[in-house]
Amino acid sequence: MSETTATLYEQLGGEAAVNAAVDIFYRKVLSDHRINRFFDNTDMDKQAAKQKAFLTMAFGGPNNYSGADMRQAHAHLVKKLGLDDSHFDAVVENLATTLQELHVPQALIQQVAAIAETTRNDVLGR
Amino acid sequence: MQTRKISVGRRELFCQPGESVLEALLREQVEIAYGCRQGSCQSCIARSLDGAPPVAAQAGLKDVLRHQNHFLTCLCYPERDMAIGIGSPEQRFCHATVTGKQLLNAETLLLTLRTDEALDYYAGQFVNLKRGDGLQRSYSIANNRVHARNLTLHIRRLAGGRFSAWAHDELKVGDSLEVSDPQGLCYYLPSGQPRNLLLIGTGSGLAPLAGIVSEALHHGHAGEIHLYHGSREMDGLYWIDELRGLAAQHANFHYTPCVSRGDAPDGVAGGRANDVAMKQLPDLKGWRVYLCGHPDMVQQSKRQAFLNGAKFDDIYADAFHVASSTLD
Numbered sequence: 001m002s003e004t005t006a007t008l009y010e011q012l013g014g015e016a017a018v019n020a021a022v023d024i025f026y027r028k029v030l031s032d033h034r035i036n037r038f039f040d041n042t043d044m045d046k047q048a049a050k051q052k053a054f055l056t057m058a059f060g061g062p063n064n065y066s067g068a069d070m071r072q073a074h075a076h077l078v079k080k081l082g083l084d085d086s087h088f089d090a091v092v093e094n095l096a097t098t099l100q101e102l103h104v105p106q107a108l109i110q111q112v113a114a115i116a117e118t119t120r121n122d123v124l125g126r
Numbered sequence: 127m128q129t130r131k132i133s134v135g136r137r138e139l140f141c142q143p144g145e146s147v148l149e150a151l152l153r154e155q156v157e158i159a160y161g162c163r164q165g166s167c168q169s170c171i172a173r174s175l176d177g178a179p180p181v182a183a184q185a186g187l188k189d190v191l192r193h194q195n196h197f198l199t200c201l202c203y204p205e206r207d208m209a210i211g212i213g214s215p216e217q218r219f220c221h222a223t224v225t226g227k228q229l230l231n232a233e234t235l236l237l238t239l240r241t242d243e244a245l246d247y248y249a250g251q252f253v254n255l256k257r258g259d260g261l262q263r264s265y266s267i268a269n270n271r272v273h274a275r276n277l278t279l280h281i282r283r284l285a286g287g288r289f290s291a292w293a294h295d296e297l298k299v300g301d302s303l304e305v306s307d308p309q310g311l312c313y314y315l316p317s318g319q320p321r322n323l324l325l326i327g328t329g330s331g332l333a334p335l336a337g338i339v340s341e342a343l344h345h346g347h348a349g350e351i352h353l354y355h356g357s358r359e360m361d362g363l364y365w366i367d368e369l370r371g372l373a374a375q376h377a378n379f380h381y382t383p384c385v386s387r388g389d390a391p392d393g394v395a396g397g398r399a400n401d402v403a404m405k406q407l408p409d410l411k412g413w414r415v416y417l418c419g420h421p422d423m424v425q426q427s428k429r430q431a432f433l434n435g436a437k438f439d440d441i442y443a444d445a446f447h448v449a450s451s452t453l454d
Binding site: 015018019026027043063 | 161162163164165166167168185186425428429432433437438
């Protein structure tokens, strides 16, 4: 496959890239005082699997996310804990710094951020 | 490439050349969870029942899952006919005789069993014990793999615990029990790598960890091995002298008993075992972590270990879920 036709997922390095990123990303999220309270009562194993699925999607890889799933999964956080745009921004920021640490070129990071951005309204229940 | 036969339970179906096992299962409308179809989500996991699956079908799986011949059906292009299992397998039991009973402390019984057949277990796994009327409970194996027909188990007396009270008060040497096949993924596999191990247990969560320590030392594990055993008070701890003795014999084995209430005597740390461990070992990068005991401790320690740098795949946990408030 020539470089011009490689998908974003392939350019990032596919599943190996997701595996490299997921630990760094989730560690950042859990250490981030702006947002870690949203993860207080979650089962770590299930949560790690979800983070991996989220990164796979944001990397442009295979996924089965539907907007309705995203809405349903975050509804209680919006309602009870006040999940809002500032928290969504913090997650995207952690995603970007994760990729920077992995020396991913800025142009690809912007594409990842753009895909993550498409979930904003569903996550925030709008 | 040729057509391969796949047996699933009582069904048999054929996997065409170039077709993955998942595709064949879905085509034949066998019920199986699946997601990405590319080896990422691991939803479509299954187990080969007649030997190792193709190596490529195990990409990304945790070592203990690979070791037990689990594989991803979406990545599996069979190289031979295969018998596979989806979901939990049926439990198989074997007959065992009680060969010893000894109290480890006021509430914990060391029960020794001899099974009629050798069990293929790994230190850290658990078995279900079943008595005559069918009542069953899970207990971790506290010895290493060398003793294939002898099992030692730590049975903690729980308030209102039907099985534990019976095992403590009525079960006698010479009595019979049924023992299930060993289960669970929280166990030690010798890897030959000099990796450091951190083991944290509360209460009878020491049982599987003691088995793992013994197994690791038996294999001459080259990394450091740190064991933290916690209880509320001193009388909830046991094997203190034995474990101190083991630490004196092996330079790479370190043992820290911990009590979370009241003053800790000399040589015992004050505080919850997981908090003590995480404070003493702030950098767990590259470590393997084993957690056994109270579900809250296990849950909290997973997070702490991860934030201290351990990789998710390197954290092995067995939470002891009981319907009782006495476990700590």
